[in-house]
Amino acid sequence: MMGKGFLSGLIVGIVGAVLFSQWGSAVASKETGAAPCLPADKVAEYVHSVIQADREFYTTDIVERMQLRGIVFASEHWRETARLPLPAQFLLESGRLVSQQxxxxxxxxISDWAINKTNRPATEFERAGLTEILLNPDRPYTGVTTEGGQxxxxxxxxxxxxxxTCIGCHNAHPNSPKKDFKSHDVMGGILLTIPLPR
Ligand code: HEC
Structure with missing residues (x-):
């Protein structure tokens, strides 16, 4: 009997605590108001840092490590072979998955000297940006544009x-329109697009 009373007391206590904490947090969120908005350039900076970190890890700890040990090599034709995708393809493929969401x-x-023609600039913003990042290679070129009314x-x-390795491969690639890339040259750019509220 004692045990039953204790158990129901415990359940009432837990339910009460959960309800109270939810009420408490609802009151707290009303007091603090809506979450503060982040400026779009900050959001872009955060997303870009994730993309770069993933690419760096894939390049050094997967592709280069496996190649160094002779386990598996990266190749442009990875789909048709038992090879790994090139780091540029890793980025492009994850970008394709993100766009499907x-x-x-x-x-x-994108690049003005793209090996793959589909990576050439397609809009005025992209063309202007590729010119601008050659002049100012230490900061992104940013702007607000519209796409399909959005x-x-x-x-x-x-x-x-x-x-x-970047220079070696691009300068030697038969489809590369530029054969004289040098160390630290801007070879193209990572284009990030974030929707804004209408
Ligand atoms: C083994 C060869 C190879 C290496 C190494 C390589 N790339 Fe590429 N890169 C390619 C190929 C092939 C593509 C086209 C991929 C596609 O679209 O399928 C490409 C695409 C690109 C693009 C998009 C424009 C284009 O050419 O199509 C940029 C920008 C780029 N690479 C920069 C770099 C940088 C920076 C490095 C070094 C950190 C690098 N690449 C290393 C072969 C290489």
Whole structure:
């Protein structure tokens, strides 16, 4: 009997505590108001840092580590072979998956000297951005544009030849229109698109 009374007391206590805490947090959120808004350029900066970290980890700890040990190599034709995707393809493929989520956020790699023609600039913003990041390679080119009536914030981050392998591969690639990339050259840019409220 004692046990039953204790148990029901405990249940009432737990339910009460949960309800009270929810009421408490509802009151607290009303007091603090809506969450503060982040400026679009900050959001872009955060998303870009995640993309870069993933790409860096994939390049050094997967592709380069596996190649160094002779386990598996990266190749442009990874789909048809037992190879790993190139880091640029890793970024482009994850960008394709993100665009399928249809929440409006998108990213891809573009360049005036693209190996793959589909990575060439397609809009006025992209063309202007690629010119601008050559002149100011230490900051992104940003702006607000519209796409299908939807206002979007866009940021183009310079993509530099950070290692000899970037230059070696691009300069030697038969489809590369530029054969004289040098160390630390801006080879293109990471284009990030974030939807804005209408
Ligand atoms: C082994 C060869 C190889 C290496 C190494 C390489 N790339 Fe690429 N890169 C490619 C190929 C191939 C593409 C086209 C991929 C596609 O769209 O399918 C590409 C695409 C790109 C693009 C998009 C424009 C284009 O050319 O299509 C940029 C920008 C780029 N790479 C920059 C870099 C940078 C920076 C590095 C070094 C950190 C690098 N790449 C290393 C082969 C390489």
């Amino acid at each position: 249809r929440n409006g956020i998108r990213f891809r790699l 206002p979007v914030f866009q940021a183009l981050y310079p993509d530099k030849a950070v290692s000899q």
